[in-house]
Amino acid sequence: MSEPLVEFDDVLTRYEPVIGLETHVELGTESKMFCGCTTAFGAEPNTQTCPVCLGLPGSLPVANAAAVESTIRIGLALGCRIASWSRFARKNYFYPDIPKGFQTSQYDEPLCTAGHLDVEVDGETYRVEIERVHLEEDTGKNLHVGGATGRIHGAEYSLVDFNRAGIPLVEIVTRPVAGAGAKAPEVARAYVTELREIIQTLGASDVRMEQGSLRCDVNTSLAPVGSLEWGTRTETKNVNSLRSVERAVRYEMRRQAAVLDAGGRIVQETRHFHEDTGSTSPGRSKEEATDYRYFPEPDLVPLAPDAEWVEKLAAGLPELPAARRARLREEWGLSATEMAWLVNAGALGVVEGTVAAGASPADARKWWLGELARRANDAGVELTALPVTPRQVAELSALVAEGTVNDQLARQALDGVLAGEGDPRAVVESRGLAVLGESDELVAAVDVAIAGAPDVVAKVQGGKVQALGALVGAVMKATRGKADAATVRRMLEERVLGS
Amino acid sequence: MSTTTPASGAAPALGRQDIAHLARLARLAVTDEELDRFAGQLGAVLDAVAQVQRADVGDVAPTTHAVPLTNVLRADVATPCLPRDAVLAAAPAAEDGRFRVPRILGEEE
16 A cells, blocks of 8 residues: 655645644553552453453442552643643443443543643754643453454454553643644654653653553644645554654655645544554544543542642652753763763663763763664664663673773673673673783793794794784684783783893 | 533424434434434433523532542552453353454444
């Protein structure tokens, strides 16, 4: 299904993009939103349900205090106004993954409104206005059987797991973001990245996009340059990674421009993002306006956070990512660009941890942005998913600094750490990786190298001192890289040149 | 819904289209004949309920609860769940520990 696309740069000569984001975050509470069922991820299907989250007759919901507090804290971190009066509402629709026939959500009285989040792209700051932050519950999960694997189309039937149904879900809705132009896709990504980091810092959720604890719907529209009216928007779902957020906006801009160029009009619809092709395809049609018949939830009393409660939560907020970045940049004496690299590599936390464990900021950065970034890349995992801790990296760095290992041996020690053989010092011990001092073993290797290459020795003695490199190489090879090259060179010079 | 409640207190008139829309939302198959019958019946119900709109509530604040309670919350503590066998026993069909439902048509996710 290939649709006509306009080159990205051409889109911008004729159109202005407007984007908007709706982000759903599953809160990391122990229990569900309105009942005491556990929220642990990955349990056997339908083992985490009860009459409340199954919507059985006669059951009554009671809101989870921690979820309410987390929502208020997220609102506070986004500079929102916290409502002094807020209610839950029923959003009525039928779908097999909602057992009650409605989702308990919030409608016209959300907990938090009117906030903002500043994001930086290529040194420019863009303000993303937050329309609202509200609290609701998650749905169950459908598994489609028959037809193409896992696809709803052509499926014979579906199987439903309600473990996730009722897990507290916070929805964060931005106001339309206009004026970002060519940077719109990156602004969208930067927004979700920053939001994710804030929520992580608050400890409100593990915000793992691949596990679905952070999900994003991306709205995109185009308006002719200079137009006062915005175009019709599409809503792209199934955007499951930060990179996809950017790609989804980019694709929709290019697709919509092609439709508009051809004299067509954009249909307001939900579209699905496809990770493999980076394209979107039409999903649920909105020809019939959705009618959720919202009404205030009669089974739950209103939330009325008083000033004292809100102030207490505000006072307990941790240092937020933007403030932390500014502080660390200052402490480590980095340029804005260096800091941006560190942040983009997702290495800020681990570098901070490594510095805290005793490494110099320069060494910590070198390890994480160099060798470890390479390993993560090779393994296709996030830097922070490598099985090595900042403390172990600091230990590795110390082993190099004290001369116990050289860079090459340190990398071998890292192999051992990543293979689960223990801490660096233990790996150096068990694998015998410490550099050889002027031991008998090294002296013997040097003597063998000299005896084995009389021609080289003659050259060196004849004045071609750089030929010594061949002998150094031979010794390093014989000792399998365990010798310190400078030591080897000195020993060779002493013997060959008699100095 | 296309109907709105008139301020006068009279019941809103329900047309066949409104009934058809409501039936669709409720996933009810309603015949043409039933549309007419239900429009009349629902109209009578609305008329009856509309009587409350004659009450003078000028100085009464709107509420959804009769009791002035707020912030009824529970501590975030996990409590035992139902055994899965019991949960699925109530389902018309189950498979692999999951509720089995007919194929979902017309919508994607």
